[in-house]
Amino acid sequence: MESNKEHKKVIKGINPAFAKGTIKKEKPSLDVMLLAQEIIAGNHTALSKGITLVESTVVKHQEQAQLLIEKCLPHANQSIRIGITGVPGVGKSTFIESFGSYLTTLGKKVAVLAVDPSSSLSHGSILGDKTRMDTLSQNKNAFIRPSASGDSLGGVARKTREAIILCEAAGFDTIIIETVGVGQSETVVHSMVDFFLLLKLAGAGDELQGIKRGIIEMADAIVINKADGENEKPARLAKAAFAKALHLYPPKDSQWTPKVRTCSALKHKGISEIWELIVSYKDLTQENRYFTRKRHEQNTYWLLQTIENSLKENFYRDPHVKKRLPILLEQLSKNRISPFSAARELLSLKKE
């Protein structure tokens, strides 16, 4: 009787389980070739679908995603990839809104992606709310995608890297990758972009205190945001302080000298100057061939990184290793065993 009732409801199209999402419709097999064609033709809906495929954890989807990437690859790589980082409150969304809108007036096609290692917990804190970029998200030459969630930064990074390829194949020539400085996310973003921009605030002791390991060194430009009204003078002082700090670092392989600028994203001031900076960076590094070399190095890095992550995950997932590791760590903390003997023992467990 129960199943009959269910059947009737399905016929009526009001199966409550389905409505709650506990029963899923069998999807028709996705035509990857067609999807690739539509992406390459610049169809935003197809691009969204493609990225969803890339983000899926279903094995079948992952296989389809790889095929999709391969089809898109020959059409990718014609872009500038810009990484943008800065602490919460620095005005990243407002900056990207202003910067991205300006670029579309130059005829650029702008895609905005995000790497947010915290999003798997908070369910997408970065770009999760598209309304934060009101104007840009309604611009037909812009494409905004919230951060992929994932169980590891490595996973999020892979998805973002593959999303970049799809965006480029869809004709986006300016890719902006936003991140907030959580864990290693800045390093991860730095390893997938051509140009790395650090957003900063004047005052509030943020000028120098916030200089964290390696972030300043990674920056191709430091931009002091909110340089308007009473904040203009502190911003100029911060600019001078950062310019001095940048002198502490040795010259870069790119032969590019990192620059410091001020801007007010809210008032759209100083935005075009930042784009001019990025254009000169691209000109210089294409001239001296660093641009292509860096992309090759990044590809190799991702290849090796993926292998290493997989080897480690596989090792620590082993039940024997899982059982023995905490015991050896305990012995290690009491200096009863050397780290090298402990490692040797764990490695021998996995081989058996």
Added chain:
Amino acid sequence: MESNKEHKKVIKGINPAFAKGTIKKEKPSLDVMLLAQEIIAGNHTALSKGITLVESTVVKHQEQAQLLIEKCLPHANQSIRIGITGVPGVGKSTFIESFGSYLTTLGKKVAVLAVDPSSSLSHGSILGDKTRMDTLSQNKNAFIRPSASGDSLGGVARKTREAIILCEAAGFDTIIIETVGVGQSETVVHSMVDFFLLLKLAGAGDELQGIKRGIIEMADAIVINKADGENEKPARLAKAAFAKALHLYPPKDSQWTPKVRTCSALKHKGISEIWELIVSYKDLTQENRYFTRKRHEQNTYWLLQTIENSLKENFYRDPHVKKRLPILLEQLSKNRISPFSAARELLSLKKE
């Protein structure tokens, strides 16, 4: 006839092959227990022998070495481990000679080891020439050991870590690890010491230009050497510049504020002040328990590091991977494959 002649020579004790070292006498099985006892009793010759065992690549020796380490471990860890780095010419040997000799006048027992990734090529450039530390090497309360050679920095690092344990078991309470800034050697040394000292020179543009990624941040003290004669003023200026640079970094977990000092190792000026600095560091970090916590973290780091290195070596040694990797890298450089597909293919090869 030939073999008969050879035989006669052996009988006469003049086997030329033996003299040339091509025939080796069978060594009596080493009594590891006895060796451990002698090391713990403070016998320098036994300590040397123990370190040689640790450095050996012979499988049987490695097993004996592990047993020796285990016997010595309960007697280790009672020391301060000091890392010293600086570019060639900065006067590391002279500094260690002066600093180490001073420490012995305080009743300290000083062991000097080195991590030198270039030594496998140059056959030991650091401390290779013990005469560079003439006074110290003849001091009965000092022990100087040239850098272990090895085919990888990881290998050299493991040997040095184990040598530290043996030195400590032999009663050395002050362990100095010297390194020259080649590749990742500073990071490796930093991960095995309690206190990290960066030697610098004034003038010659070395004040700020030489600030390399992370090295300044790792330093617990920056010491401007050769602050004598005409160099005194530039050294003071360099001191001020470095003190300023150190302000760029956020406070350390240790709650220790890194210090800048000047010294003249040649004239033995400023040496006792550096030791006082290290004593205050030890007092502070033992008080706030950072000292022990850092050592535990270092042990865990070495455990995980050893496992990861071993997993990678094992993977890239696989003949299928070896054959396919260059082909995939070639395809990668032409953007015909994504780094993630390439990684997936290589990982599947190894599983077969």
